Each structure stands twice: as C-alpha cells, then as structure tokens.
Amino acid sequence: MIPRHLKIGVTLMLLVALGMGIYVWHMRGRAQLTEPSAQGAPVAPPVSGPTEQVTLYVADDGPGAIRTQPANLPLPSGRQEHAEELLRALIAIYLNKDSPHPLPPGSEIRSVYLADPGLAVIDTNSVFTEQHRSGILVEELTIASLVETLSANVQGISRVKILVDGRTRETLAGHADLSGFYDATAVHLLVAQLYSRKE
Amino acid sequence: MVAGAVLLLSGYANEEKRISIYSTAANYTLPVVSRNNHDYVGLFEVLEPLGTVTAKVDGARWKVRYDKVEGEFTNEKPRAKVRGRNIDLPNNFLLENGRGLVPLASLSTLLPAFLGGPVNFHESARRVFIGNVAVHFNAQLNRSSDPPFLVMEFTSPVNPTISTGPGQLRMTFNREPLVPPGSQTLKFDSPMIPSATYSENNGAAEIQVNGSVPLFASFSNNGRRITIAPAPQPEKQAIQPPTPPGGPMPTLPPPSAVPSPAVYFAVIDPSHGGEERGAALSDQISEKDVTLLFARRLRRDLEARGITTLLVRDSDSVVSLDQRATIANAARSKIYICIHAASQGNGVRLYSGLIPAGDASRGPFLDWNTAQSSFLPVTQAVESQVAAELQKKQISVRMLAAPLRPLNNIVAPALAIEIAPPGTTVADVTSVAYQDSIAGAVVAAVVGARARLESGR
Numbered sequence: 001m002i003p004r005h006l007k008i009g010v011t012l013m014l015l016v017a018l019g020m021g022i023y024v025w026h027m028r029g030r031a032q033l034t035e036p037s038a039q040g041a042p043v044a045p046p047v048s049g050p051t052e053q054v055t056l057y058v059a060d061d062g063p064g065a066i067r068t069q070p071a072n073l074p075l076p077s078g079r080q081e082h083a084e085e086l087l088r089a090l091i092a093i094y095l096n097k098d099s100p101h102p103l104p105p106g107s108e109i110r111s112v113y114l115a116d117p118g119l120a121v122i123d124t125n126s127v128f129t130e131q132h133r134s135g136i137l138v139e140e141l142t143i144a145s146l147v148e149t150l151s152a153n154v155q156g157i158s159r160v161k162i163l164v165d166g167r168t169r170e171t172l173a174g175h176a177d178l179s180g181f182y183d184a185t186a187v188h189l190l191v192a193q194l195y196s197r198k199e
Numbered sequence: 200m201v202a203g204a205v206l207l208l209s210g211y212a213n214e215e216k217r218i219s220i221y222s223t224a225a226n227y228t229l230p231v232v233s234r235n236n237h238d239y240v241g242l243f244e245v246l247e248p249l250g251t252v253t254a255k256v257d258g259a260r261w262k263v264r265y266d267k268v269e270g271e272f273t274n275e276k277p278r279a280k281v282r283g284r285n286i287d288l289p290n291n292f293l294l295e296n297g298r299g300l301v302p303l304a305s306l307s308t309l310l311p312a313f314l315g316g317p318v319n320f321h322e323s324a325r326r327v328f329i330g331n332v333a334v335h336f337n338a339q340l341n342r343s344s345d346p347p348f349l350v351m352e353f354t355s356p357v358n359p360t361i362s363t364g365p366g367q368l369r370m371t372f373n374r375e376p377l378v379p380p381g382s383q384t385l386k387f388d389s390p391m392i393p394s395a396t397y398s399e400n401n402g403a404a405e406i407q408v409n410g411s412v413p414l415f416a417s418f419s420n421n422g423r424r425i426t427i428a429p430a431p432q433p434e435k436q437a438i439q440p441p442t443p444p445g446g447p448m449p450t451l452p453p454p455s456a457v458p459s460p461a462v463y464f465a466v467i468d469p470s471h472g473g474e475e476r477g478a479a480l481s482d483q484i485s486e487k488d489v490t491l492l493f494a495r496r497l498r499r500d501l502e503a504r505g506i507t508t509l510l511v512r513d514s515d516s517v518v519s520l521d522q523r524a525t526i527a528n529a530a531r532s533k534i535y536i537c538i539h540a541a542s543q544g545n546g547v548r549l550y551s552g553l554i555p556a557g558d559a560s561r562g563p564f565l566d567w568n569t570a571q572s573s574f575l576p577v578t579q580a581v582e583s584q585v586a587a588e589l590q591k592k593q594i595s596v597r598m599l600a601a602p603l604r605p606l607n608n609i610v611a612p613a614l615a616i617e618i619a620p621p622g623t624t625v626a627d628v629t630s631v632a633y634q635d636s637i638a639g640a641v642v643a644a645v646v647g648a649r650a651r652l653e654s655g656r
Contacts, residue, residue: 064544064597134478134486135541136617137548140601168421170520170604174477174486175539177602180568183555190553190600 050074056090057148057191059101059141066144066194083112083120083154090149101141104131118158120150129164132173139176141194148191151184158184218303219402221376222329224249228373228402231303231325237290238303245306246313249329254299261292261299265313272299281312324399333378338395340387343514344526348428349392349408356422368414368427370406377404391429419521426522428529463509465501465645466532469494470539473517480542481625487515489540493618493634497536500642524605533652534581534645535613537606542625546595547637549585550615551578552606571607577655578612581648588640594621612652616641
C-alpha cells in the first residue's frame with residue numbers, strides 16, 4: 001500500500017514538471033518570433049544606473065540648422081564612458097531611417113578619449129567619413145553637432161580632435177577640416193549662427 | 200678674435216666625417232674616425248641600435264655578440280670570425296680602450312654576416328641601408344599655375360634642412376634613407392625652375408633645385424610632399440607668409456635684382472580637381488567641374504573690370520590644400536576667393552574661416568592655423584557686400600563661418616563661395632545665366648570694396 005502523502009507529493013511534482021514544460025514551450029515560441037535582423041545587429045554593452053537629462057545638438061538638413069533636443073539617457077558615471085554614450089545616442093538619431101541628417105549606415109563612435117587639459121578625442125570608424133555626404137554645410141553640421149553636444153554636456157572640454165580609425169584625416173568628406181583641433185568656443189559661436197536660422 | 204675666426208674656419212674646413220645607417224629599427228648617424236689614413240667606425244655602436252649587443256676584451260681579442268651571433272676580432276689583424284666563418288677585412292681591426300674599430304669598407308661584408316640579411320652600402324657617401332627602407336621620390340613641375348611650381352612626392356615623410364643661395368634651394372636629408380631617382384639630374388624645361396640635382400655625401404643626401412628666381416619650399420601631406428615655388432617679392436610689409444606645420448620655416452631669400460613674380464589683386468581657387476572630384480552633385484556633375492567653370496567665368500568678369508586675377512588651377516589637376524594656401528600667399532593678393540558647389544539647399548552660401556582660439560604667431564611669422572585672424576574683419580565686410588549684391592539679384596544667400604581649409608591659412612581677406620542650385624533642379628547649378636548672375640554680384644562687391652581691400656583695413 002502506497003502511503004497517501006507520497007501519492008500527493010508525486011502528483012504535485014508531476015504538475016510542477018508539466019507547468020515548467022508548458023512555460024519552456026511558450027518561451028521557445030517567443031524566441032522564434034524575434035526578428036533575425038535584430039539578432040545580427042551589434043550589441044552595445046548595457047548601461048546601468050539612473051537616467052540623466054542631456055541636451056543633444058542635432059543637425060537638420062532641411063533648414064541647414066542645428067536644433068536642440070532634450071533626451072533622458074542612462075549614462076555611466078565615468079566621464080569618458082559618459083562622453084562615449086552621449087555621442088552614440090546622437091549617432092543613433094542620425095542612423096534612424098527618419099533622420100533629419102542621415103549618416104551612412106554603420107557609422108560608429110569607436111571611443112572618446114578625454115585628456116587634460118580640456119582635450120577630447122573622438123575616434124570614429126572609417127564608414128563615418130568614407131560614406132559621409134560631401135559639401136561644406138552638410139559636413140560642418142555633423143562636426144558642429146558632435147563637438148557642441150560633447151562640450152555642452154561634459155564639463156571642461158575646450159578642444160576636440162576627431163580621428164578616423166585612430167588616425168588623423170585631412171577632411172571629413174572633402175571639406176570640413178579634420179587635420180587640426182576644434183576649439184569649443186569657436187564651434188559654440190558657429191552653432192549660434194546655425195541655430196539662429198529661422199525654420 | 201682673429202684666432203677665434205681662424206679656429207671657426209678651420210672647423211668648417213675639417214667637417215667631421217660621419218656615416219648614416221638606415222634600418223626599420225632606427226636611422227642614426229655615427230662619427231667616422233681616421234686611423235693610418237683609413238676610415239674606421241666602432242662596430243659596437245653600429246650594432247647597438249639594431250639589437251642586443253655585448254662585447255668583451257680577452258687579451259688582444261675582442262669578442263662581440265649580437266643577439267645570438269658571435270664575432271671575434273684580433274687587434275692589428277685583418278681577419279675576423281663571424282658565425283664561425285672567416286672574413287677578411289680590408290685593413291687591420293683596431294682595439295682602442297676596449298672599443299673595437301672596424302674599417303669602414305668592411306661593413307658591406309660584416310653587417311650581412313651579423314644581421315643575416317641584405318645590406319646596401321653607398322660607400323663613397325657613407326650611407327648604409329639595412330633591409331627595404333629606402334625612401335623614393337619623384338618631382339613634377341605643375342605648369343597649370345602661373346608661375347609654375349615644383350611638387351616633390353616622397354614615399355615616406357621627410358624633414359630636410361633647407362637653405363637657399365643665389366639661384367638655388369638646397370634640401371639636405373640627414374636622417375632619411377633617401378635614394379637617387381633614375382637620373383641624378385632632373386630637368387623641367389622651365390625657365391623659372393630649370394632643373395634639380397640629387398647628390399649624396401658624408402652620410403646625407405641632398406637635392407638642389409636650381410631656379411632663375413628665388414625659391415621657397417613648403418611641406419604638406421604629413422611631410423610626404425614638398426612644394427617649391429618662386430618666392431614672393433618682398434614688399435614693404437614685414438609680415439612673412441606662414442608655412443604649413445611639419446617642416447622648417449622656408450628661408451626667404453633677400454631682395455635681389457631677379458624679376459619678381461606677377462602680383463595679382465585676386466586669387467580664385469576652384470576647389471578639388473584631378474582624382475579629387477569633390478561632391479557628386481549628380482551622376483554626371485562633379486563639384487570639381489562646376490568650380491572650375493565658375494572660376495573661369497569669375498576671372499573673365501574680374502579682368503574685364505581691370506582686376507588682375509590668378510586661378511589656383513586652370514585645368515583638371517590635383518592641388519593640395521597646403522599648395523593652394525602657398526600659391527595664394529605667394530601671390531600677395533588683396534583677396535582670396537575659394538569656389539565650392541553643392542547639391543544641398545538653394546542659392547549661395549558664403550563662408551569665412553572658423554578661427555580657433557589661441558594664436559602662436561611670433562613677431563613677423565604668422566601661425567599657420569590662425570594666419571587669417573587679423574584679416575577676418577575685412578573678410579566679413581567683403582562677404583556682406585557680396586551678400587548684398589546677390590540679394591539685389593534675388594539670389595538666396597547665407598553667411599556662415601566654416602572649418603574649411605585653406606581659409607585659415609591665407610594672409611589676405613579670404614572667403615569661400617558655395618554655389619547650390621537656384622531651385623530644385625541640380626543641373627541648373629551649371630546654368631550660364633545663373634553663374635553669370637553670381638559672378639556679376641561677386642565682381643560688383645570686389646570692385647566696390649577695392650579701396651578697402653587695397654588699404655587692408
């Protein structure tokens with residue numbers, strides 16, 4: 001004769017096993033529904049911590065202007081990582097299909113290095129420059145957007161250098177100078193010129 | 200004082216002999232000593248920059264070990280043993296205070312034995328090339344500009360010492376493994392820069408450019424390109440044109456009786472050219488073609504109003520940004536106008552330089568990156584006049600600063616004109632009527648600002 005408590009225990013365990021099986025089946029079905037393109041996309045490292053309100057300076061080709069766009073971003077506490085995530089958020093806007101200032105797909109900020117006193121070095125990938133649209137205005141909008149977003153949101157930046165795959169390049173796409181350092185104050189005045197344009 | 204002068208002169212007369220060694224590990228120069236009327240060099244010093252070297256003296260024998268290769272020499276003997284093989288030296292090995300001196304001529308056999316690879320020894324010039332390190336160059340005269348200039352392209356960055364003398368400019372390459380071109384004399388069939396000669400001596404290579412006018416050199420492309428152009432005729436003003444960073448200041452020759460290059464009131468710079476097409480305005484229209492077309496039109500209209508005009512390029516040729524600035528500054532023009540074209544937007548955009556803070560100008564020498572700063576007020580005044588003339592012709596216009604080279608390197612009022620289509624059709628950017636309207640507005644503004652441009656205020 002099997003004891004009653006043993007029967008109850010076995011029944012409960014069978015029920016739990018059945019429930020777990022149903023749950024696993026359900027999750028497997030959801031995983032299959034996930035889009036393959038999303039699986040192939042590069043995965044950025046997760047950023048933890050509270051979100052922070054920042055102001056992005058976004059280029060808009062329509063009027064040929066820079067406009068501000070507030071954003072709440074989860075930014076790392078490290079100053080350098082903070083700067084990198086900030087610019088990656090800006091680039092993400094430009095890579096969006098409805099972008100006001102499209103950048104070539106695959107454009108990336110590889111890293112941002114901060115060096116005292118006041119120097120920020122933005123290292124982009126080669127796609128960013130090699131497939132960037134060519135023209136004085138379209139190139140200077142990109143530069144002004146990057147430099148102003150960085151200097152306005154990361155304290156103490158007075159000069160910005162833009163590299164491509166770790167190397168100096170003469171121009172962005174035939175016009176905007178990349179051979180030297182951008183002075184944050186001069187770019188701020190340029191943004192004021194670009195910003196004041198009536199849409 | 201007289202004794203000092205004699206000593207100084209004798210020092211120059213007995214120039215120290217040296218040998219230059221070029222390798223992928225290091226390029227270096229060592230002193231050559233003379234013993235018994237033969238040239239010697241310390242073998243330890245030759246090998247040390249190339250790898251790990253140890254040496255010890257054992258009586259009259261000197262044993263040297265380079266990485267895993269052992270060599271043995273005997274004082275006052277013309278024979279050595281390297282990797283267990285005997286090598287005959289042209290003269291005796293000498294041991295002086297623990298230092299092993301080998302005859303210079305023996306390096307062509309000793310070094311391959313120690314290094315296990317090819318060594319090319321230019322013995323008469325005392326230059327040793329270890330492995331594939333040679334820097335080659337070519338020289339081409341650009342005849343599209345007036346006056347023509349010589350462009351020398353090097354396969355690696357170079358930084359020669361530059362000096363000038365009557366009718367010549369000499370570049371001495373002390374640290375670069377420069378090798379001669381096919382012919383040691385290059386002829387350019389130009390009365391201004393007829394030829395250049397290559398020579399090498401005492402551990403250095405030298406290129407001498409011969410000219411019928413004073414010449415000066417400027418560097419670009421990260422030291423891979425040297426442009427040699429007729430020097431501007433010095434005027435009353437003391438300001439020296441800036442030179443690109445990365446090379447020594449050009450040596451401007453003193454005023455002389457040689458004919459001066461033409462002085463132009465305006466320099467027009469059609470951007471891009473050659474392989475550098477600029478923006479693709481459409482499948483058929485390249486920016487470089489639009490800029491040249493408009494520049495020629497603008498020159499025609501300016502000259503019709505009595506304004507002498509120089510085009511930086513008048514053909515489909517490549518001119519670097521540094522060369523453009525050099526040409527403009529050498530012309531001592533009163534205004535520099537750079538032409539661009541774009542498919543984005545409408546009308547005309549006028550740009551002045553985006554000048555960075557800080558100015559490293561020293562006395563009469565201007566900082567290359569901020570040379571434009573003192574001319575910016577006049578630039579902006581002319582820019583406003585051009586904008587006003589364009590508005591009179593109902594052409595949409597916008598004024599901005601731009602990080603656009605070579606605006607910041609120009610020592611004259613300098614502005615850029617970016618021509619966009621008048622409407623939605625990109626091909627209209629090449630329309631004769633449209634370009635004539637823009638050119639007319641620019642000419643009217645330049646003529647209107649002539650007095651101000653001449654005074655520079």
